[in-house]
Amino acid sequence: MxxxxxATDIEKQIxxxxxxxxxxxxxxxxxxxxxxxxxxxxxxxxxxxxxxxxxxxxxxxxxxxxxxxxxxxxxxxxxxxxxxxDPAIVGAVQAGIAKGSQYSAPTLGQYELAKLLCDRVPGLEKLRFLNSGTEATLFALRTARAYTGKDKIIKMSGGFHGTHDCVAASTQKGVVTAGIPAGMTADIIEVPFNDFDAIENAVSENASHLAAVIMEPFLGAGGIVLPAEGYLEHVRAVTAAQGVLLIFDEIFSLRVNTGGCQKLFGVTPDLTTVGKLVGGGLPIGVLGGKTEIMNIFCHESTSEPLYHSGTFNGYETVMQAGIAAVKKYDEDAVSHVNQLGESLQRGIMESASNNGLNIQCNQIGSLLNIHFVNEPVTSVDQVAKxxxxxxxxxxxxxxxxxxxxxxxxxxxxTTVMTGEEIDFLIAKIxxxxxxxxxxxxxxxxxxxx
Ligand SMILES: Cc1ncc(COP(=O)(O)O)c(C=O)c1O
Missing domain, CATH: 3.90.1150.10 (Aspartate Aminotransferase, domain 1)
Incomplete structure (x- = not known):
């Protein structure tokens, strides 16, 4: 057409x-x-x-x-x-870095951030620090494979777990990123998010070779697509029934609650990755889970622990920033920012309707995604429209x-925002x-x- x-003028003017x-x-x-x-x-x-x-x-x-x-x-x-x-985070970083930024030995900073996270997130009993979310999901898959002795992994179409080969390769669309070997998808099975039968069938058909299912509790980068009622419980039940590990990638979703989506929905995975906010804005990744699984890294529980090293793992300044950020992200802070998210969603939908627009705005907590789609967006195919x-x-x-x-x-x-600023944002939208x-x-x- x-x-x-x-119409052409509008684009040019902007x-x-x-x-x-x-x-x-x-x-x-x-x-x-x-x-x-x-x-x-x-x-x-x-x-x-x-x-x-x-x-x-x-x-x-x-x-x-x-x-x-x-x-x-x-x-x-x-x-x-x-x-x-944020003054608390900046103060913690300044005070911390003046003492020294990184050591070739464990620190109580690592203990403190680990304890804060384990106290909050139901699926975190023990954890290890890494430097990015990508690294965390890479080690989540390696841990699951090493622990189970199996190779296959199920992931969700439209799910995002970073940029390492195994998660960036897509079996649905072929290998989407140039440079990833075609063989990378051999042990990856992809199912549509929110499809109850697809996950049940994929798990039962592949159980004998299947190490884990990795998923975000809602599709984050994929468009804030929320789980259908009972979906997370269903995935938990079918994986548990077949002895397959369930990994929740909560690198993005943790912020919806002090204990992440797993606390909000009451579904506890075997392994969990978190990142982003838990580093207070500095680079971080975290892999944790059940003690029995995480002890695969423990020199005192196993004669051949899984090797996990990294020059910057547990970087002391990041620990200081993370402790300040996580402490400050308490129930009140979560409730404040989530309420802003709800008002913004309402405001956007009212504005759309006043303008005669039939579009969607998916929202959970402080995360929203506008979709120029004329039907409720519950799948990655709809996001693509x-x-x-x-x-x-x-x-x-x-x-x-x-x-x-x-x-x-x-x-x-973010927690620093006010209701007036959200109104300003709605007016501009x-x-x-x-x-x-x-x-x-x-x-x-x-x-x-
Ligand atoms: C759910 C999820 N997993 C993993 C990652 C990758 O994290 P990073 O960018 O720190 O490598 C992201 C980043 O957006 C993410 O949203």
């Missing part, structure tokens, strides 16, 4: 205004391109026509080199749960209006929906109420 002049408002970011982008391919060292940080650059962050805001103050709803993809430069052009324009137009969001419609809130309506009417009539 050929776009009408009005992109032109973006270029006008962020000229210094463009200069920085050109500069960084000389040494960093793509101009961003993380694929997700790049967007067209070029990404904004950030000078510094403070509380709920980031500041660009142009001097724009942007309300930040990206929050380092969930690593920041208290906003930027969302209209990319509308996401791109919503994202750029919000930047023009002082909001820094994630291009695919994911919104991540509302203005953008209104701005986009001529394009929707012209090109995407299926999204009209």
């Amino acid at each position: 050929v776009a009408s002049v009005a 992109v032109d205004l973006y270029r006008e408002r962020f000229p210094i970011s463009k200069q920085h982008h050109d500069k960084i391109l000389q040494f960093i391919p793509g101009g961003a060292t993380r694929s997700l940080s790049y967007f067209k026509p070029y990404p904004i650059h950030i000078d510094y962050g403070q509380g709920a805001y980031v500041f660009t080199p142009e001097g724009h103050k942007l309300f930040d709803v990206t929050n380092a993809y969930g690593a920041l749960v208290h906003g930027h430069g 969302s209209v990319t052009q509308l996401h791109d324009l919503l994202h750029l137009s919000l930047l023009n209006k002082g909001i820094f969001s994630i291009p695919r419609g994911l919104l991540i809130l 509302d203005e953008t929906f209104t701005e986009l309506m001529p394009l929707v009417r012209d090109q995407y009539a299926h999204l009209l109420l």
Whole structure:
């Protein structure tokens, strides 16, 4: 279909205004391109026509080199749960690093963060520290395979567990990432999230070779797709019945509750990975689980413990930041940020309806995802139907209006935010929906109420 002049104009106006408002970011982008391919060292940080650059962050805001103050709803993809430069975390890091940042020996900082997490998260009886979520899920799978002596792993289509080969390879779409050997998928079985029969059949058909099922309790990066009622319980029951380990990857989802989704839904896995917020914004990954399984790493319980080393494991400064962040993320803080999430979801849906838009906004706690889809989004296939052009324009137009969001419609809130700031965000989303309506009417009539 050929776009009408009005619809084409909308895109041009938004992109032109973006270029006008962020000229210094463009200069920085050109500069960084000389040494960093793509101009961003993380694929997700790049967007067209070029990404904004950030000078510094403070509380709920980031500041660009142009001097724009942007309300930040990206929050380092969930690593920041208290906003930027939280005084308790900064203080802990400064005091900690002055004493020394990292040692070739265990510390009580590691004990303290481990205890805090084990006290909170039902599935964490013992744990090990790593440096990223990717590393944590890599070791989760290795642990499950070593413990069970089996090789096969089931994962969910649309689930995200980082970038190592085993989880980045997709059996459904073929190997999606160039550079991953085709054989990597030989021991991976993929099932659709929220499909009760698919998981039951896959587990029972493969039980004799199956080490574990790895899953996020809800699809996070995949679009905040929530588990159908009884789904997590069902997966727990079918894995337990066949002696297959269940791994919950709560690297993203932990923040919905002090004890993660496993506490919220009352379903305890055998192994759990956490990360992001538990490092207070510094790099971290954590793998933990039942004592009996985690003792595979214990020199005092087994003659040949599973080898797990890493120069930066249990980095002392990260421990200090993590302890401060986790302590501060108590029941009151969780309840505050989750209420903001609920108001934002209500506000977005009201605005959509006032504009005549039939779209979705999935939400759990402080995490939301707008979907330009005209039916409830409960599967990864529905997420895939969302209209990319509308996401791109919503994202750029919000930047023009002082909001820094994630291009695919994911919104991540922090405890430092207030109800007034959420109202401001809703107002800006509302203005953008209104701005986009001529394009929707012209090109995407299926999204009209
Ligand atoms: C559920 C989940 N697992 C694993 C990862 C990978 O973590 P990292 O980016 O720290 O390697 C992420 C990151 O977004 C995640 O959301």
